[in-house]
Amino acid sequence: MLPSHLNGHSPLARRRPRLSAASPPATGDSDAAAAAADAPLAEHDRIYFQSYSHIGIHEAMIKDRVRTDAYRSAIMHHQKFIEGKVVMDVGCGTGILSVFCARAGAKRVYAVEASEMATQAREIVKANNLDDKVVVVHGRVEDVEVEDKVDVIISEWMGYMLLYESMLPSVLFARDKWLKPGGLILPSHATLFMAPITNSERYEGSVDFWSDVYGINMSALVPLAKKFTSEEPSIEIIGGENVLSWPFVVKHIDCYTFKAEELKSITTKYKVSSMMLAPIHGFGLWFEVEFNGPSNPTDKSPSDLNPLDVIRKKRRRGSEDPVVLSTAPEDEPTHWHQTILYFPDPIEVKQDQIIEGSVKVSQSEENPRFLNIQLDCTLLIWIPRLLMVRSYNLQEGLFQQSRTEQMAASVVSTSAQATSPQQDRVRTDAYRSAIMHHQKFIEGKVVMDVGCGTGILSVFCARAGAKRVYAVEASEMATQAREIVKANNLDDKVVVVHGRVEDVEVEDKVDVIISEWMGYMLLYESMLPSVLFARDKWLKPGGLILPSHATLFMAPITNSERYEGSVDFWSDVYGINMSALVPLAKKFTSEEPSIEIIGGENVLSWPFVVKHIDCYTFKAEELKSITTKYKVSSMMLAPIHGFGLWFEVEFNGPSNPTDKSPSDLNPLDVIRKKRRRGSEDPVVLSTAPEDEPTHWHQTILYFPDPIEVKQDQIIEGSVKVSQSEENPRFLNIQLDCTM
Structure with a gap:
């Protein structure tokens, strides 16, 4: 039995770890160093150093070979000035430059780091048998005290366009306080x-x-x-x-x-x-x-x-x-x-x-x-x-x-390029096709577009012959939507209503409700409750809802390239044992969902249905907690790195009670049904790994450690998706898995 995989709140942004009030190092360098670690920080410094406790930024910097190779080359180029001398590394991060200097023969290296990464830097120094040479000092260089003046100062202080968020003032402070006359600064200019x-x-x-x-x-x-x-x-x-x-x-x-x-x-x-x-x-x-x-x-x-x-x-x-x-x-x-x-x-x-x-x-x-x-x-x-x-x-x-x-996210998946919903042609083509597929239900009828955004779906409906479209938008984009409607000579048909659908009033009951309500993994930050509210208040009996049905799928996935690049990478970095960072890398990889693109080749079994939603009958209260048991069989010998979630929505009429829902079907039948669709079948918008990528990508729940499975091995357990108490648009996910 795996421990419960609890992922709170936002799968989109990788939350920065909290920075405590700079606790003193476990093995003190001096009382002064401990005092420095407890020194109060300005709020902007606290946020800045907190961000550097995130392993993602260090991964991106070290994997930048242009940057890291240049520093290593510079250290070897100036080895005669470093050998037998005292060095200060300002903002040492993982300690990689300190280790380079120690290996180049430095007598002593003071590795100064204000973020919580100082703990891992100290472990890395010890793992490389350099704790007799490298002293990690936890605190701002402006607050710490060291025993010696130094011969060399080294620092990777540069920010975007050199000076944004740079540490240059800290380097200059160290120069004025600690550098001996005639000492070396790297970089120098x-x-x-x-x-x-x-x-x-x-x-x-x-x-x-x-x-x-x-x-x-x-x-x-x-x-x-x-x-x-x-x-x-x-x-x-x-x-x-x-x-x-x-x-x-x-x-x-x-x-x-x-x-x-x-x-x-x-x-x-x-x-x-x-x-x-x-x-x-x-x-x-x-x-x-x-x-x-x-x-x-x-x-x-x-x-x-x-x-x-x-x-x-x-x-x-x-x-x-x-x-x-x-x-x-x-x-x-x-x-x-x-x-x-x-x-x-x-x-x-x-x-x-x-x-x-x-x-x-x-x-x-x-x-x-x-x-x-x-x-x-x-x-x-x-x-x-x-x-x-x-x-x-x-x-x-x-x-x-x-x-x-953003840098941490780019490490997660360079292939998951940001695409706006409007430029996601899979999404927009599906909606346009669905509107034309159901044109006979739209022509001459009243439509409500819930969360209209720019108004593109409202315009599609008006051009398909709708008598009236109420385009409801709570954000300030309603202003631009109104201008777009006017520019396309549709202000006699499309009425843009600025407000939440729960608060607005319109003149008519409506024949059709359309909305692009889906969020990541279908339900994260979704507008489904607003659609259901509109359905109960405004939709005529027998009316049409687009999309009509939605299904959240899940399956075990393998992704060795991603895991090796983010976790195993730390075992040997430029010949340095950095495995002290592996637990931190596993923590950041697995503590929150990741939004990225995987392919069908990454999926280890037929997917199972977490939840099937019939928009004609589904109740908003059901979103509070969804629990599903699953039992799947691995299709190959491979490590499981976690589970992937994705969704499909259908643009259909009201459910036929004699039809089976995807949760009643064998998952293989669901896939085959999708593959057999003809021109008369309902339009389907899929975010599955085997289909063309969308701006939703897939949502991945990574394990801290991969689990080897054999072909045909049974994987079973349960998954619970519940709304966050702090914000119902956010989700908690608990995943239990047994082999």
Whole structure:
């Protein structure tokens, strides 16, 4: 019997672990270190360090071979400065750089880490027999005390666009307090670059897409799309072909001399020339760091060089030159990607046209780890013409998630690319086909669209001949839905009603209810209770509900590639025993459901039915708790890594009481029935692993440890899905499994 698999609340976001009030390390380095660990933190620091307790971010960083290889190469390049010396690793994380330094011959390494990851770092040091050399100190570098001045400071302090959420102030603090005169800092120099970029594919996919959606004029959404595209920076990968000019230097940082106060506000003027005829969609930012010795005052910094010379210098580097870690578009991608500031509208430029202006990067007053960016841009034709004065704010909404949860999610499944429901053609095609399939029930009738969103289903129904459509939407999207209806000359048929369906009043009983109510694993954050409310209050006897039936399926799955990549990976990382992180990796892999795409080859048995819902008869109270027993047989010899859940919905008429529901059928018959469907059969929207992927993907409940099963081995148990007491839109799942 496996322990109950309890997954609370949200299967979409991987919850960050709680950061306690920085408890002292189990084996103290000193009383001062323990006191440092108990030092009170500002709220923004607490959130920041808490995010770095999540193993996903460390997995993403270490698996970034460009980044980790550069640090390892730099340590070996400077081995003569490290051997026999004292090193401080600021923000050591898992301790990988500390281990690299110890193996390069360091006499002592102080590995300073403020997050709870310090516990695992200490175990990793011990597992690699380096606890006589590496001392893990739990606390902020600003609060800790160590016994020695240090010869070397090393830190991976860089954030997105170099400075967002970076730890540079902590490195500078350590330099001023702990570094001996003439000591080494790795990396030694950092340069933030910027250049105008073109990206028509991205702009067309996010903005122009709305001009014509399934033949519907949705250009009312274009201003909103432009606003969301341009109001915050975007973290994404572009290529060298997207860059319109040689980059200019926003800021060059010499870590030996730079002052933390300089980070408060950085302003740079620029003047570049477009290398091609193309639209400018915005500006891209990226950075490079060098692992060099103290600056030679006779050397030019990148801000004094022609950008072309900077690029050529990088390309000419030999084995004796300092190591460089680059996040430039033309170089191998890193987990930092590039940071893009998109304009609301593209600006056409000619080849050799001059683009000039200024950029100001300043720390947020609320949280100095966050940034504000003001970008001024002028395009020179015959006389200067001001084209763009734009301000950008790098705040928590985008970047906090990107650096932690989003990176962790990308490790979970790189194939599970985000797709908006509107761009999910499987979903939208199914609804459109269902409306046409039931056109005789819709033509001349009254329809209610529950949770209409943009109004696309309401427009489909109106074009199918509905006499009246009540498009009910509780969010502010109701404003745009109303504009879309008007733009398509349907305001005589479609009435957009702003409010919850539980609160609104309409003039008629309705003949048809349509809604895209399904959430992840069918029931997570679903709108089914609202549909059932509308049915009981507004639907005429004998009326049509689309979709009419829904079935939640579940089956054991195998996914060795995913498990090995997230769990077994830690057993040997660059020749370092990091198995102390395996329990944490198992915990984060298994404590909450994962939303990702698997294939039919990952499914170990025929699926069983967790719940079949007949939307004509189902009661909302039944959602409070659903329990199902199951008994399936493995189709192959393989490890079970967990269970997958997915759903299908049918667009049918009211149930025939003589028909069997999927819960009464053999699962094999359910699959065969789906495969035999003809043009006269009801439309089915499936999110099954063997079918075309949708934006719902599949929901996976991973076990902490895989379980080997033989072919034909029986797997049985029960699954209970219940609404969360705190929020009925969230779910708790308890899974019991016996072999």
